[in-house]
Amino acid sequence: MVDPFAVPRHARLSVALFALLAASTASPAQDAPPQQPQPAATPSGQKSGATGPRGNTPASPVVAEEHRLPPDSTTKQTLALPGRTLAFTATAGSIRQFNEKGEPQADIAYTAYLLDGQDTRSRPVTFFFNGGPGASSAWLQLGNAGPWRLPISGDAAVSSASPDLQPNAETWLDFTDLVFIDPVGTGYSRFVATGEEVRKRYFSVDGDVSSVALTIRRWLEKSERLLSPKFVVGESYGGIRGPKIVRELQVQHGVGVRGLILLSPLLDFREFTGTSLVQYVASLPSMAAAAREAKGPVTRADMADVERYARGDFLSDLVRGEADTEATTRLADKVAALTGIDPAVSRRLAGRFDVSEFRREFDRREGKITGRYDASVLGLDPNPDSSVSHFQDPSGEPLYAPLTSAAVDLTTRKLNWRPDGSYEVLNGAVERAWDFGHGLSPTESVSQLRQILALDPKLKLLVGHGLFDLATPYFGTRIALDQLPAYASPERVKLVVYPGGHMFYARDASRQAFRAEAQAMMK
Numbered sequence: 001m002v003d004p005f006a007v008p009r010h011a012r013l014s015v016a017l018f019a020l021l022a023a024s025t026a027s028p029a030q031d032a033p034p035q036q037p038q039p040a041a042t043p044s045g046q047k048s049g050a051t052g053p054r055g056n057t058p059a060s061p062v063v064a065e066e067h068r069l070p071p072d073s074t075t076k077q078t079l080a081l082p083g084r085t086l087a088f089t090a091t092a093g094s095i096r097q098f099n100e101k102g103e104p105q106a107d108i109a110y111t112a113y114l115l116d117g118q119d120t121r122s123r124p125v126t127f128f129f130n131g132g133p134g135a136s137s138a139w140l141q142l143g144n145a146g147p148w149r150l151p152i153s154g155d156a157a158v159s160s161a162s163p164d165l166q167p168n169a170e171t172w173l174d175f176t177d178l179v180f181i182d183p184v185g186t187g188y189s190r191f192v193a194t195g196e197e198v199r200k201r202y203f204s205v206d207g208d209v210s211s212v213a214l215t216i217r218r219w220l221e222k223s224e225r226l227l228s229p230k231f232v233v234g235e236s237y238g239g240i241r242g243p244k245i246v247r248e249l250q251v252q253h254g255v256g257v258r259g260l261i262l263l264s265p266l267l268d269f270r271e272f273t274g275t276s277l278v279q280y281v282a283s284l285p286s287m288a289a290a291a292r293e294a295k296g297p298v299t300r301a302d303m304a305d306v307e308r309y310a311r312g313d314f315l316s317d318l319v320r321g322e323a324d325t326e327a328t329t330r331l332a333d334k335v336a337a338l339t340g341i342d343p344a345v346s347r348r349l350a351g352r353f354d355v356s357e358f359r360r361e362f363d364r365r366e367g368k369i370t371g372r373y374d375a376s377v378l379g380l381d382p383n384p385d386s387s388v389s390h391f392q393d394p395s396g397e398p399l400y401a402p403l404t405s406a407a408v409d410l411t412t413r414k415l416n417w418r419p420d421g422s423y424e425v426l427n428g429a430v431e432r433a434w435d436f437g438h439g440l441s442p443t444e445s446v447s448q449l450r451q452i453l454a455l456d457p458k459l460k461l462l463v464g465h466g467l468f469d470l471a472t473p474y475f476g477t478r479i480a481l482d483q484l485p486a487y488a489s490p491e492r493v494k495l496v497v498y499p500g501g502h503m504f505y506a507r508d509a510s511r512q513a514f515r516a517e518a519q520a521m522m523k
Helices: 009-018 063-067 138-145 196-202 203-224 238-252 276-293 298-320 325-339 344-350 355-361 399-413 429-434 446-455 473-484 510-520
Strands: 073-082 083-099 103-114 126-129 177-180 228-234 259-263 368-370 376-378 460-466 493-498
Touching: 009 228, 083 203, 083 344, 103 196, 103 203, 126 138, 126 203, 126 298, 138 177, 138 228, 138 510, 177 203, 177 344, 196 203, 203 298, 238 259, 238 446, 259 493, 259 510, 276 298, 276 325, 276 355, 298 325, 298 473, 298 493, 325 399, 355 368, 460 473
Parallel strands: 126 177, 126 228, 228 259, 259 460, 460 493
Antiparallel strands: 073 083, 083 103, 103 177, 368 376
């Protein structure tokens, strides 16, 4: 997931500053502690997790044990699905990470599903993580690829929906083993060190990449799977994480990856913030797709005319600027025609709708707002008469409760792993604390995409998007991928776009089609 809150026009400059990338920070985690670590004691009177006066308090052995997640739990499972029965081993557990002094820093939780009776030398293993920053892997595990699935569309997309999991006929377990990773601060993953310094390291672009990459390598070693074909899957902000993690695995951990799969990825903050004109180009096809979906089913092929307009005359008129009244009027009227928004409103905004403005204006006559994760989903505006927007996301927020309950029930009852503390399906505190950097270059992962594709000519990239996603619009990714060199050929780099939103896999047909693409990549 990416930032669950909409960004109003007046906040763009602050978001641009928020998204700048800093110079690399120290790695937050090491492979293992020294044989005789000498951790310092927690200062007297300081509660675990509180910030001490120096902001860098290593965990004492007592504090670290208080925060430790329980021992791994391994169970045997059988899943009856249409036309086959899967027997597999499930493990819910964690991997502890240490700093360079051997002091425990964090416990990273994971859930692994391994099909029984397979040759591990040839059996693929795939590592999943979501985005946020601050999202757990429950979205991908329970919504898409895991053995059990929670319906998250239609009547099931409400807070009071039953969290009862059902066997997932579209699980990826048929063709790959599955490992779902929750970065620190999400799911049950947690810090075991106290103080602010450890949080600063982990809640940063580079520190996060180092932590997840280390978790993958440690799991491979722990499970004796270094010889297996390896794949990495990331969603949303996972588009920033994914290429960087594959690069880190290649050059820092000696682990090669066969394929990278990205769902609804964000690849470059530069194009969605500040005064960038590309943000309007990227969003327009998804806005128009939502308007057409309101009249009947829509596919990517149906949007070819809008994509041509966005790349051509729309961009040309944007570049001319608002001072060119003829170009601005022409652009505003065309945008109104494509989106169904009142032409007077479109002219007032010069045809330049940011996401929050489109969401409110699309069906304002009926007092409704569109979803940000899925613009085809409409919800009631809680303050329809207010001059200021006061709304969340009707396509995202209702899912938090059923997903959380389902994840807790699966982990504690079916997998028999019972951590204390709360399960964080989407932890806003992580995103608020995140260090996107303060340098001159905004956070992006296209550079790492170029590097990993150039380094390994056998590595493949599969990207999936939903047509109606306004959080990470598909056309923005299309533009970014089009800028890759010729070695990123169609045989190696593939973009697929389906009806749906940010979690396009919520729709049965889209989930089934994307599963087939992933399976084809792994053959």
